Amino acid sequence: MLIKIKKDSDLSENNVTDEVVYLNRPRRQFLQKAAALSFGLPFLNPLDSTASTDATLQFRKTSFEVKESDRPLTAEKLALSYNNFYEFSLDKEGVSKNVEKWKVQTPWTVEVSGIKGGKKTFDVDQLIKMAGGLEERIYRFRCVEAWSMVLPWVGFSLAELIKKLEPDSSAQYVYFETFSDKKIGANMSLLPQYPWPYTEGLTMKEATHPLTLIATGLYGKSLPKQNGAPLRLVVPWKYGFKNIKSIVKISFVKDRPKGLWEKLNPDEYGFYANVNPKKDHPRWSQASERVINGSFFPKKIPTLMFNGYEKDVADLYKGLDLAKNY
Ligand SMILES: Nc1nc2c(c(=O)[nH]1)N[C@H]1C(S)=C(S)[C@@H](COP(=O)(O)O)O[C@H]1N2
Numbered sequence: 001m002l003i004k005i006k007k008d009s010d011l012s013e014n015n016v017t018d019e020v021v022y023l024n025r026p027r028r029q030f031l032q033k034a035a036a037l038s039f040g041l042p043f044l045n046p047l048d049s050t051a052s053t054d055a056t057l058q059f060r061k062t063s064f065e066v067k068e069s070d071r072p073l074t075a076e077k078l079a080l081s082y083n084n085f086y087e088f089s090l091d092k093e094g095v096s097k098n099v100e101k102w103k104v105q106t107p108w109t110v111e112v113s114g115i116k117g118g119k120k121t122f123d124v125d126q127l128i129k130m131a132g133g134l135e136e137r138i139y140r141f142r143c144v145e146a147w148s149m150v151l152p153w154v155g156f157s158l159a160e161l162i163k164k165l166e167p168d169s170s171a172q173y174v175y176f177e178t179f180s181d182k183k184i185g186a187n188m189s190l191l192p193q194y195p196w197p198y199t200e201g202l203t204m205k206e207a208t209h210p211l212t213l214i215a216t217g218l219y220g221k222s223l224p225k226q227n228g229a230p231l232r233l234v235v236p237w238k239y240g241f242k243n244i245k246s247i248v249k250i251s252f253v254k255d256r257p258k259g260l261w262e263k264l265n266p267d268e269y270g271f272y273a274n275v276n277p278k279k280d281h282p283r284w285s286q287a288s289e290r291v292i293n294g295s296f297f298p299k300k301i302p303t304l305m306f307n308g309y310e311k312d313v314a315d316l317y318k319g320l321d322l323a324k325n326y
């Protein structure tokens, strides 16, 4: 049974628009419709989302938690059916459908450059082993579009991996790239003005912060395709778009790299993308967020500085004007 409930007031009630709308003037009307659909409830359909690359996942529990009484864990079916993954669809409910045909390559390899030995290629299992194995961490997740979830990731500390990789001493930043194969992500061909592949970057300090995770699982299972199989970045104090999916390349570099969104629209999407309720997006407020909970009336809650991780990360940005460095 497929139930889709759409509430027309969702868009008018707040002015939030998809990242995508502004960027495609000729396609604007279609996209606004897509955006309007996205702000209804996620599809409540039975999901075929166990598209995993390995069946067994062994991980440790950790104390990285979000109090259930404060912010309840997002239902799995919502996290697996309300997605941003533009390589597959602009429509959040379309992603889980459009990934169905994708056969995730095994072993999936990641090319790493700017390290001792120059350039090396690793498969996912090697990366997990180098980083000391997998663990579960429950993190708040806040999209720049002003919606949020609470998600139980399974993954490894990027800091631990970086220690083993031995980056060049000149490296100041880490640059990540998603696959660029348009046969996998057919939607890329429909968005030729986008600077594919999807890319993102972090400072070395951010990349080696203990909260920064490379996720290979979600809800105790291998990462579903729509969530960025087989491995994606999770930086919980930053807006969702920094959390690049399906990584194929990691480079340690001297100069500050630009992510896809910054390349497209630097006035709206900066390098830092730290969650900040006091710094509005040019087209909407960031002071509050809609909790994705499958309800008719998405609950609105105040957005927290650094998404609630201020104690952990504020030091990284000491002396930086966060209004300018957004
Ligand atoms: N490769 C790639 N990574 C991506 C995106 C994308 O379109 N392509 N979207 C980003 C955005 S805007 C968000 S909010 C999160 C959504 O992750 P989720 O679908 O697992 O919730 O993925 C981020 N990573």
Ligand SMILES: [Mo]
Pocket (backbone or CB within 6 Å): 084, 143, 144, 145, 239, 240, 241
């Ligand atoms: Mo996002």
